[in-house]
Amino acid sequence: MxxxxxxxxxxxxxxxxxxxxxxxxxxxTENKFVPDNPHTIGVEFGTRIVDVNNKKIKLQIWDTAxxxxxxxxxxxxxxxxAGALLVYxxxxxxxxxxxxxxxxxxxxxxNPNTVIMLIGNKKxxxxxxxxxxxEASTFxxxxxxxxxxxxxxxxxxxxxAFLKTARLIFQSVQEGNVDLIPDGGITKGNNVLPTPPAEQxxxxxx
Amino acid sequence: MNTTLSRKIQKVLEIxxxxxxxxxxxxxxxxxxxxxxINARRNLRNDIERRALDIxxxxxxxxxxxxxxIEDIQLDYEDIKKGFSEVRNHLSQSKSSFSNxxxxxxxxxxxxxxxxxxxxxxxxxxxxxxxxxEQEQALQKKDIDASFFEALKRxxxxxxxxxxxxxxxxxxPTYEIMEMIAxxxxxxxxxxxxxxxxxxxxxxxxxxxxxKILPAxxxxxxxxxxxxxxxxxxxGDYRSRCISTSFITALTMGGxxxxxxxxxxxxxxxxxxxxxxxxxxxxxxxxxxxLVSTIISKVxxxxxxxxxxxxxxxxDFNEDLVQNNNNEEQQQIQxxxxxxxxxxxxxxxxxxKPFSCRIEQVLHSKPSIVILYKMISLLDFYSRICxxxxxxxxxxxxxxxxTCKNVCLSQFYSQIKDQFEKAQRVPTNPTADLLPTLDVKDxxxxxxxxxxxxxxxxxxxxxxxxxxxxxxxxxxxxxVNLCTTSVTxxxxxxxxxxxxxxxxxxxxxxxxSAYDFTRDRVELLAGQIDAHMDTLVEEQTxxxxxxxxxxxxxxxLQYHDMGGTDDTLSNVNNPQRTPFSQITGMDRISIKxxxxxxxxxxxSSFGSLPTxxxxxxxxxxxxxxxxxxxxxxxxxxxxxxxxxxxxxxxQYEEPFSIFQYTPDQIKKMIS
Numbered sequence: 001m002x003x004x005x006x007x008x009x010x011x012x013x014x015x016x017x018x019x020x021x022x023x024x025x026x027x028x029t030e031n032k033f034v035p036d037n038p039h040t041i042g043v044e045f046g047t048r049i050v051d052v053n054n055k056k057i058k059l060q061i062w063d064t065a066x067x068x069x070x071x072x073x074x075x076x077x078x079x080x081x082a083g084a085l086l087v088y089x090x091x092x093x094x095x096x097x098x099x100x101x102x103x104x105x106x107x108x109x110x111n112p113n114t115v116i117m118l119i120g121n122k123k124x125x126x127x128x129x130x131x132x133x134x135e136a137s138t139f140x141x142x143x144x145x146x147x148x149x150x151x152x153x154x155x156x157x158x159x160x161a162f163l164k165t166a167r168l169i170f171q172s173v174q175e176g177n178v179d180l181i182p183d184g185g186i187t188k189g190n191n192v193l194p195t196p197p198a199e200q201x202x203x204x205x206x
Numbered sequence: 207m208n209t210t211l212s213r214k215i216q217k218v219l220e221i222x223x224x225x226x227x228x229x230x231x232x233x234x235x236x237x238x239x240x241x242x243x244i245n246a247r248r249n250l251r252n253d254i255e256r257r258a259l260d261i262x263x264x265x266x267x268x269x270x271x272x273x274x275x276i277e278d279i280q281l282d283y284e285d286i287k288k289g290f291s292e293v294r295n296h297l298s299q300s301k302s303s304f305s306n307x308x309x310x311x312x313x314x315x316x317x318x319x320x321x322x323x324x325x326x327x328x329x330x331x332x333x334x335x336x337x338x339x340e341q342e343q344a345l346q347k348k349d350i351d352a353s354f355f356e357a358l359k360r361x362x363x364x365x366x367x368x369x370x371x372x373x374x375x376x377x378x379p380t381y382e383i384m385e386m387i388a389x390x391x392x393x394x395x396x397x398x399x400x401x402x403x404x405x406x407x408x409x410x411x412x413x414x415x416x417x418k419i420l421p422a423x424x425x426x427x428x429x430x431x432x433x434x435x436x437x438x439x440x441x442g443d444y445r446s447r448c449i450s451t452s453f454i455t456a457l458t459m460g461g462x463x464x465x466x467x468x469x470x471x472x473x474x475x476x477x478x479x480x481x482x483x484x485x486x487x488x489x490x491x492x493x494x495x496x497l498v499s500t501i502i503s504k505v506x507x508x509x510x511x512x513x514x515x516x517x518x519x520x521x522d523f524n525e526d527l528v529q530n531n532n533n534e535e536q537q538q539i540q541x542x543x544x545x546x547x548x549x550x551x552x553x554x555x556x557x558x559k560p561f562s563c564r565i566e567q568v569l570h571s572k573p574s575i576v577i578l579y580k581m582i583s584l585l586d587f588y589s590r591i592c593x594x595x596x597x598x599x600x601x602x603x604x605x606x607x608x609t610c611k612n613v614c615l616s617q618f619y620s621q622i623k624d625q626f627e628k629a630q631r632v633p634t635n636p637t638a639d640l641l642p643t644l645d646v647k648d649x650x651x652x653x654x655x656x657x658x659x660x661x662x663x664x665x666x667x668x669x670x671x672x673x674x675x676x677x678x679x680x681x682x683x684x685x686v687n688l689c690t691t692s693v694t695x696x697x698x699x700x701x702x703x704x705x706x707x708x709x710x711x712x713x714x715x716x717x718x719s720a721y722d723f724t725r726d727r728v729e730l731l732a733g734q735i736d737a738h739m740d741t742l743v744e745e746q747t748x749x750x751x752x753x754x755x756x757x758x759x760x761x762x763l764q765y766h767d768m769g770g771t772d773d774t775l776s777n778v779n780n781p782q783r784t785p786f787s788q789i790t791g792m793d794r795i796s797i798k799x800x801x802x803x804x805x806x807x808x809x810s811s812f813g814s815l816p817t818x819x820x821x822x823x824x825x826x827x828x829x830x831x832x833x834x835x836x837x838x839x840x841x842x843x844x845x846x847x848x849x850x851x852x853x854x855x856x857q858y859e860e861p862f863s864i865f866q867y868t869p870d871q872i873k874k875m876i877s
Contacts, residue, residue, distance in 0.1 A: 008413065045492050
């Protein structure tokens, strides 16, 4: 029971202030929606173990502050992220307009293999929609992103977004595109064959 | 004879011939009286008698035999009787002996019962106080598994049980049992200890596989806190080496094929460089905390903080027992720490050096004061964040970061001090626009950046004022000093000096005013600004009155109103006072001339007086307020002169014709 997972994937959630990044994280890790969540200070952290292709994968999610003043801190967390969730608010066009900046950052600061997922949050507020699904979908296609609209409030598509990203990362792992090292954001957890790590210390002892 | 004969006859006659006796007798007779002869008849009697005799002899013989038989029987009987008496004796003897046996049997069966009971108790006792064979085997098996822990648990249960009995009774046997148990325990713990040491070696890789035994083993070791402590030391040691290796790798090599890129690639950008290192540490700490929490999830005792003096040298398995008996030693080790805290702190021990080394390198490159302060803020931010990750106060990581922060702070203050000292030595004099000099402007801008940086920090609101106070002391006071030096070394007129000071101070104030934690300073600066404003207004007014030609008259007026230095008795209401019209310089003509000059100057400037110094105040609000004060003072001066002239006591002829305008008209004109 102690270490029931085979891989660790590191995620980062980015996007403008108030688009619901922390709410997405809470919804995903605790199945809870906290209205009036206070602004994230710097970065917050959550984990959850998910099942992908019958493999247990631990998602280590770093939720960053959207406020500009924390940029100096948050940009250090892109390093080695295996997945990046790029979030905007479908009811506020300005957050959509800033996506290009976020995307540039993400591309510059992560690996080429990092899976970037575009999430249009607050789907429950469809009446106040300011960005159409089609428009965002086209944007995603143009930039090679996967896209989903979700609601951290109702929980719709939240699970989906995190899992879809995990599946893509896992696929990439299986195809051998990604190296399994902690600094790369993907780590092999409990080894299926316990012998190699057991030998290693012996070597070290000599 | 007759009678005899008669009797005989009688007898014969009485004989009944058909009586059975007779028949039988005759029948009998026939058997031997076969021949009815005389002889025979004569001898019959004899014969019969002989026969009777024979029969008697026969009887006799027979009875003799019978007698003999009876005698035999009697003998036999005697024998039997004797035998029986013997038997009876025997029996009676047996009987008495058997009653003993019976008694004994009864006792024995009673004893048996007792013994059975005892056996049951002994069994119970064994169950309670002795390990089963399987358990003993489990303790001796090569590999540690669940049964080992079960057996170990039994041992400790027995030990506890013994302890609880000890105070009541059976002290000796209990001690013996305890000794035995202790031997078992010692062996078991020794084994457990060495096996934990072995398993812990698997923790030397960055993301280790955790042997499922490890948490249980550490749990069991809680009975030997010092052994547990040694094991935790080992774990912390392994993790520490591993973490420091990965830290160096992340710094210098990055991931495989260089993705992600090594952190040091950004070494030229101190904030990025330090930020990346700190983020790495933060993320590693979060991972590490989870890992160690898993490993020692079952350990809930407190561990004494290792006192390096008496423990590190030798390993004593009975240390704990010794300690229990040794109160003094126990008192010495009062400080205890949560195991998770101990391990995590140890795990991050080795990154202290490479990290602080790099901070020092950055400091060597003399980053700008603002960058330096941002570094400090970053270190402070992560120190707080890291504390919240591990949820305990004395976190090693935070300690390292705080130490670095303090090193940076001391360089920060000394750099600030140097810079101000340098600026002080060669002060730049204010330019004609009387705006803050470049030095002052730079310092204010720098302060602004420091404040903005501080405002985004994680310092809790209630600590902010106190926390930022030293920075304000180190910056605001020198800025004010710098302004003062700049202006006092210049040869500017007093009003210009004041304007310069006002411009500098108000700019400084506006930088500070947006924040709560600078409130005291803002008030202090407001006071300073007010003082300079007073000077300015006074200077500007006297300058203007000079220009307008009223100052000499007002001087005389004031001098006499104040009561003159040589005439102590005179005052305004003193009827014996000399009328103003008779005082030199206050005669009607010279007053009229002065008023004329005043009017002309005013008219030529279309009512707006040349307030050159005031115009150079940067803040419109201050400028307007200063102007208002100056004009008020002028109107006031005019009014005082006016009321003096028209006062009949001063004996001016046609006083009203001296003035072209009333004070109210003047007021309207200039404001």
